[in-house]
Amino acid sequence: MPDTSKEAVPAGKWAPAVALAWLIPGGGHFLLKRPGRGALLGVSVALMFLLGLMMRGAMFQWQTGDLLTTVIYCGGFIGDMMSGIFFILARAFGYNQVDVAGHVHDYGTKFLVAAGLLNILAMVDAYEIATGKKD
Amino acid sequence: MPKMTLSHFEASLLFALFTSIVLGIITKRTDPERIRYAAYCFACFIVAIFGLGWLMYLGHG
Numbered sequence: 004m005p006d007t008s009k010e011a012v013p014a015g016k017w018a019p020a021v022a023l024a025w026l027i028p029g030g031g032h033f034l035l036k037r038p039g040r041g042a043l044l045g046v047s048v049a050l051m052f053l054l055g056l057m058m059r060g061a062m063f064q065w066q067t068g069d070l071l072t073t074v075i076y077c078g079g080f081i082g083d084m085m086s087g088i089f090f091i092l093a094r095a096f097g098y099n100q101v102d103v104a105g106h107v108h109d110y111g112t113k114f115l116v117a118a119g120l121l122n123i124l125a126m127v128d129a130y131e132i133a134t135g136k137k138d
Numbered sequence: 139m140p141k142m143t144l145s146h147f148e149a150s151l152l153f154a155l156f157t158s159i160v161l162g163i164i165t166k167r168t169d170p171e172r173i174r175y176a177a178y179c180f181a182c183f184i185v186a187i188f189g190l191g192w193l194m195y196l197g198h199g
Contacts, residue, residue: 043163047160048156051152051153051156057139058141058142058143058144059141106149107142110144110146110153113153114149114153117153121156121157121160124164127164128163128164
């Protein structure tokens, strides 16, 4: 039987840290006074995204159709978007690499998505710290 | 922005490095545990890279 005695942590306590963690990778940890971890997370996500751009990875566009198309394109778009400020800046400066064949471009595309996925993990970590589940 | 061309090995090595760092930070609670786990993840990535590389080479005939 689930434990219902635990009180829900108010969103005001964790939402700013999680939102900042999305916008600036590692920022949530800085807000929660974990600068060392925040710096490592921020640098890792930033370098991964930067390498993705330098390898001319393609950014996914929101696209639906059959199940596989929807999962790949919508999932890829969400992954790209989770890099926060890097995604916003890349879009603002007009980065629009078309998907071309070649292993370097392929790696670049995966690096761009993986940077966002790593940032999701950092956001979950910031949430756990903010709610007191983790030190 | 300069264009970068990496080999499969270099790209997967960088991917393994950054992923291991993040996994180490978010999964463990103390710094020594984090360092150990990040090193463990990195080692697993390397083993997988070489293992799958050889598997593909041998499977290709």
